[in-house]
Amino acid sequence: xxxxxxxxxxxxxxxxxxxxxxxxxxxxxxxxxxxxxxxxxxxxxxxxxxxxxxxxxxxxxxxxxxxxxxxxxxxxxxxxxxxxxxxxxxxxxxxxxxxxxxxxxxxxxxxxxxxxxxxxxxxxxxxxxxxxxxxxxxxxxxxxxxxxxxxxxxxxxxxxxxxxxxxxxxxxxxxxxxxxxxxxxxxxxxxxxxxxxxxxxxxxxxxxxxxxxxxxxxxxxxxxxxxxxxxxxxxxxxxxxxxxxxxxxxxxxxxxxxxxxxxxxxxxxxxxxxxxxxxxxx
Numbered sequence: 001x002x003x004x005x006x007x008x009x010x011x012x013x014x015x016x017x018x019x020x021x022x023x024x025x026x027x028x029x030x031x032x033x034x035x036x037x038x039x040x041x042x043x044x045x046x047x048x049x050x051x052x053x054x055x056x057x058x059x060x061x062x063x064x065x066x067x068x069x070x071x072x073x074x075x076x077x078x079x080x081x082x083x084x085x086x087x088x089x090x091x092x093x094x095x096x097x098x099x100x101x102x103x104x105x106x107x108x109x110x111x112x113x114x115x116x117x118x119x120x121x122x123x124x125x126x127x128x129x130x131x132x133x134x135x136x137x138x139x140x141x142x143x144x145x146x147x148x149x150x151x152x153x154x155x156x157x158x159x160x161x162x163x164x165x166x167x168x169x170x171x172x173x174x175x176x177x178x179x180x181x182x183x184x185x186x187x188x189x190x191x192x193x194x195x196x197x198x199x200x201x202x203x204x205x206x207x208x209x210x211x212x213x214x215x216x217x218x219x220x221x222x223x224x225x226x227x228x229x230x231x232x233x234x235x236x237x238x239x240x241x242x243x244x245x246x247x248x249x250x251x252x253x254x255x256x257x258x259x260x261x262x263x264x265x266x267x268x269x270x271x272x273x274x275x276x277x278x279x280x281x282x
Contacts, residue, residue, distance in 0.1 A: 032091065245262060
């Protein structure tokens with residue numbers, strides 16, 4: 001069961017938007033905390049400027065060197081601090097039915113799970129070395145998200161929001177079944193649904209062996225003419241194992257006739273659910 005917080009803790013406009021969109025109970029709120037490591041090196045700039053000014057005043061020639069080194073670092077520090085203060089109003093509220101995202105403008109945007117057309121998630125494990133460098137301890141995980149909504153809206157949630165792992169779990173659990181259901185409805189209406197290296201239609205599937213991995217959620221994959229069309233009546237079964245999608249032909253089920261890498265497939269979890277529902281005819 002998901003741990004929930006109180007929606008009464010939200011600003012009224014954000015709570016009202018979530019209620020209007022039917023996002024359910026508040027699970028967690030995430031605030032922009034920035035990335036302290038981004039200012040560690042630039043913070044030496046003012047120190048170098050101060051030392052440079054002092055040594056230059058005393059006639060030391062290398063004071064000029066310190067001044068020259070301190071100017072760009074100080075400029076970088078000012079830019080990064082300015083960026084932080086512009087961004088610090090950003091927030092993300094996770095509900096059982098979606099997200100409310102507050103951008104730097106202060107305007108809240110609601111994203112129901114069913115609004116998500118596609119998403120990507122990356123994670124980086126952070127370790128801290130011991131003082132003597134003999135071991136390291138896991139101190140946290142940086143998560144990165146990119147969301148593309150069905151209405152064209154784009155959202156990025158960076159590692160500068162702390163402890164956003166529950167968002168990944170919710171996306172993985174909630175979004176693929178909704179994507180699969182929409183795809184199934186389109187196919188039932190006679191349309192084909194593009195998944196990059198494979199396109200699923202009411203009468204057959206099309207395979208694109210040279211499909212490139214989708215780089216992000218901003219530009220959906222495009223498919224030229226298919227390399228192979230396989231009628232549903234020629235398919236025995238699908239298997240998902242060893243990080244591959246295998247398609248077996250009817251009458252020769254010993255070896256797969258098609259093997260695809262999930263990295264070339266758009267919305268792979270949704271595709272697996274869809275193919276499990278659309279069993280080949282017996």
